Amino acid sequence: MAIHTNKLCLVVVLFFSIQLSFAQLGFSHEIGVIVGPIAYQSDFGVRYDFETNSGNTGFGIGIIHYINFAYRADCNCYSTDTYFNDHFKLRSEIDWNKTQLNHFGEFVDESRTGANADRLRAHSGEAQNWDLGMQLEYFPRSIRAFSAGLYSFAPFVSLGAHYVSYNPSVETTYGDMNIENASNFYTPWEPGSISDENGSTWSIVSSVGTRYKLSVLSDLMIDLRFQYFFSNWTDGLNHQLPSNKADDWLVWLNFGYIYYLD
Secondary structure, rough: OHHHHHHHHHHHHHHHHHHHHHOOOEEEEEEEEEEEEEEEEOOOOOOOHHHHHHOEHHHHHHHEEEEEEEEOOOOOOOOOOOOHHHHHEEEEEEEEEEEEEEEEHHHHHOOOOHHHHHHHEEEEEEEEEEEEEEEEEEEOOOOHHHOOOOOOOEEEEEEEEEEEOOEEEEOOOOOOOOOOOOOOOOOOOOOOOOOEEEEEEEEEEEEEEEEEEEEEEEEEEEEEEEEEEEEOOOOEEOOOOOOOOOOOOOEEEEEEEEEOOO
């Protein structure tokens, strides 16, 4: 636990050091909040199953900050007119998300009456993550023109990396309900496939979305995020069956409000 805390503190210090460096350059800032539903894709359920995708859903909330390269706060003027300044923003954020996890699909269908079906039905979990990271957002249309109100929508795509601190939980109502007892879980899984240990990992984050100009100093935003974790333990389950072909990942539909500070 101490190791993960130290890593998180180091990432936080690095994160704010980068933010401070950009702030000293005089670029303007934007802050906002995001919230929305999450579809968690993990080792729970069946791959490509609609019930799994619709059932293992949760929600997330975050605080976001932007460096706006198109405008300088130190002189209340536009920055040098370059393609980068007029089409890119640096987005940083801290997020929290939580998802209840259960098994869905053919292996827990009511027609299944064996002990392993009962074990799967009794097994549940929860994925809970803290994220801290950055994304570079690209706006195909001019940021300056959007800020001036020449059009109402500003679509964008983004790519970045987030440091993730995960804290899964595991439960079962089968047998003696002890999560350390492998016989309480699906028997084809190898011993050690279940763990409620917290940990940390990195993730790749990409999104596509748009802003809507609400007023001179505020925007509404919607974006659809894909986040791939470099760990298979964020859900507390990492079985070694052939169907386990990828690490955990999620899709998050964000709705946000953004305010221009400068």
